[in-house]
Amino acid sequence: MESNHNNVPQSAHAASAGGAEPNYINAHKGIWSWMTTVDHKRLGLMYLVGVLTFFGLGGIFALLVRTQLLGPIFGGASGKQEWLFSGDTYNKLFTLHGAVMVFLVIIPSIPASLGNFFLPLMLGAKDVAFPKLNLMSFYVYVLGGIFLLFSIFTGAVDTGWTFYTPYSSTTSTSVVSAVMGVFILGFSSILTGVNFIVTIHKMRAPGLTWVRLPLFVWAQYATSLIQVLATPVLAITLMLLAIERTMGIGIFDAKLGGDPVLFQHFFWFYSHPAVYIMILPAFGVISEIITINSRKQIFGYKAIAMSSVAIAVIGFLVWGHHMFTSGQSELASAVFSFLTFAVAIPTAIKTFSWVATMYGGSLRMNSAMWYAQAFLFLFTIGGLTGLFLGTLSVDIHLHDTYFVVAHFHYVMMGGTMTAFVGALHHWWPKMTGRMLNEFWGKVSCFFVFVGFNVTFFSQFLLGTKGMPRRYANYLPEFQTWHQISTIGSYLLGLGFFITLIYMIQSLINGEKAPKNPWGGLSLEWETDSPPIEHNFHGQPVVNNGPYEFPEIDHSKSNRGGH
C-alpha cells in the first residue's frame, strides 16, 4: 500500500493539516489506515497504547495483591479470617500480575514501542527493514494478549508467571490458554528482533558508522540478539508443557517418567536472558537521557556499547542461578554463581560511565533526567542485591523469600519501568508534537521514587526475616512491614496516575514542541515533531558522533542548560 504514494500529489494530504506539511499522524485518516499501517512510527504508537493499557491492568492486579497483604489475614488454629480474597484468588492475582507485567508490558515496553518508533529515525532510514513483518508482529502481540487474558475468564492461572512443573501440568486452572498466549507473544518478540537486527545492519544512513550509532541503537541490537536466540527455547518449552497437560507425555512430570528440573532449565534458559531483554533497552535510554542532558560527550562510548553485547552474551550462561536449590550439581551451581558475578562487570561499567558522564557536565534537570536519576539509584540497589542472590550460601537462605521479590522489582520496575517512563518524557515531544508539563513530571517522579522505595525496600527486610514469596497469609510479626509496603504501593500508583493525567492534558492542549527541545544530535531530532510520514526530507548524512555537542569545547561555566 505504501508504494503507490509516488503517484499521489502531496497536496492531497496537506489539506487536512491546515497547510502545514502532514505528519505521520494526520497523513492518512480513519481507523482502517491505522489497522493496516506499515509505518514504524504508527506501529510504535500502537504498541505504546497496548503496553500502557496492560501496564494499567497489571498495576491494578499489583495493588489488589498489596491490598490483600494489608491484613489482617492471620487467624488462629480455629480457622482463618479472610480479608478481601481467598487464597486461591490471591494465587491467581499474583500470577496474572506477573504474567501480564513480564510478557505483555516489560518485554515489549521499550523495544516494541520506542524501539519501533525511534530505531529507524536514529538510523536515518525510512522504515524498518520489513515493514509488513512489523505489522504482523503487532497483530501477533495482540493475539497473544487475547489468549493470555482469555485465561482470566476460563478460571485464570495460579502457577505464578514461571509455570513451574509439575504443578502447572496438574493444576485445574486454565494453564493451556495462558501458555499459548505467552507462546504467541514470543513470536512477536522474535519477529521484532529479526527486524531490528536487519534494520541496524542494513539501513544505516551514509556516514552512520557503528561507532556513531546512538547508544540506544546498540542496546536495541544486543536486545534483539537475545530476543531471536532465547525466545524460541521458551516457545518449545511452553509447547511441551501444553502437550504434557493434554496428553501426559512424561517430559516434565516425574510421575510419568519426566524431569521437572528440565522444565526449570528450559524456562530459565529463556527467562534469564529475558531479564536482559527487559533491562538492556533501559540502559540505552539512560545513555541517551543522561548524555543529552549533561551536554557532554558520553564517558566510555565503546565501553558502554560493548558492555551491552557482553551482557547479552554472558547473560545466556547464567540461568542456573535461579536453580541453586533445585538439586543441580554443586559444580554447576558454582560455575553459574561465578558467571553471575561476571555479568556485574559490564553492568558496573555502564553505571560508572553514566555517573562519569554527569561529572562536570552542565546538567539540565528536566523530568526525563529526574527519572534517569531515579533509575540510577534504584537500578544500583537492584543490581547489587542481585549479587547477594548470586552468592551460593546467601541464596540458600534468601531463595523464594521477599528478598528476591524486592530484588527483581528494583531491577524490573525501578530499572526498566523507570527508564521507560523517563524515555516517554524524553521523546514525548517528538512522538506527539507536544511538550509535557515539567512541574508535574517532577511531582510524579517524586511519588514514583518515594513510593517505590517504601514499597520494595520494606520487602528486602521482610525477605531477610524469612517471609516467603507468593503467600496469601503471613505470621503476625511481618504485618508492620507488609502494611508499610502496601502504603508505598499506593504512593507509587498515585505517581503513575499523575503521569497519566498530564500526558492526556498534553495531548489535548500541551505546548507545541519544537523540533529539538533537548538539543540532541542523533537523527531523530533532525526531523519535525511529530515526524513526517517518511521520516526525513531526503536522505540524511551523518558526519559526527551522536554526542559531540557544539558546546562541549566551550567553558564549563555554561551551567543550567536552556
Add this chain to the structure above:
Amino acid sequence: MGQQSSHSTAAGHNHPKYLAHHFESMEQQNSSGKLGMWLFLGQEVLFFSGLFLMYVLARMFYPDTFLAAHELLDWKLGALNTIFLLTSSLTMALAVRGAQVNSQPQMYWNIVATIVLGGAFMVVKYIEYSHKFHDGLLPGHFFDAAKAMHNGVPANIPGAPAVFFAIYFIMTGTHGLHVLIGMGLMLWLLVRIKRGDFNSENHVYLENVGLYWHIVDLIWIFLFPLLYLVR
C-alpha cells in the same frame, strides 16, 4: 515518498520495479531479506534444540526403552523419506539456479518437483503415523501396549515407551508441520513465478524459501538416525 521526490526522480527511470519504497537499492533489499532469513533460521535451530535436548535427556534416562522401541519404527520408510527430502533439496537448489539464469521453466518445474517430493514425504509419514495409531503406539496417556500386543507388535518394552513415542510424535510432528508450511510457501512461489516476479536481479523470496527448505531437510537428517537407527 513525496518528500523524497527530487531524489526519486533523479533515480526515476532506473528505480527497479520490485524495489520497496524504504530501500535505496536492490542490493540493500536483497541482502536485508537474506540476513533476516538467516536470523530466522537461527531461531529455528534454537527452537528445535529444545526438542533435541529433551531427546538426549530421555535417552539418558531410558537407554533400554530407546533401544527396544526404535525397532517398532520402520527404518526403510524412514530411509525412503530421507531420500525424498534430500532430492527435494536438490530440486530446490536447482530452482534457485533457475532464477539466477533467468529460466522461468527451470524455476517452475523444480519447485513443482520439490512440492511433489515434500508431498511424498508427508504421504509416507501418514502411512507410518496411521500404523502407529492402529497399534496404539501413541504418546503419553494414549500409549496402549495391550492393543499393540493384540496386533502382534512386541510392545512389551522396558522403561517408559510412552515417553519414547511422545518424543517420536512431537519431534517428527513438529518437523512435519514445517514441511507442510514449506509446501504452502512453495505454492505461493509458483503463483509468483507464473506472474514473472522472479529473475536474476529479484529472487530473494525464492532463495529464502530455499534456505528454509534446506534447514527443514537438515533437521530430518538428524531426526532419522536419532529415532530410527538407535544402537
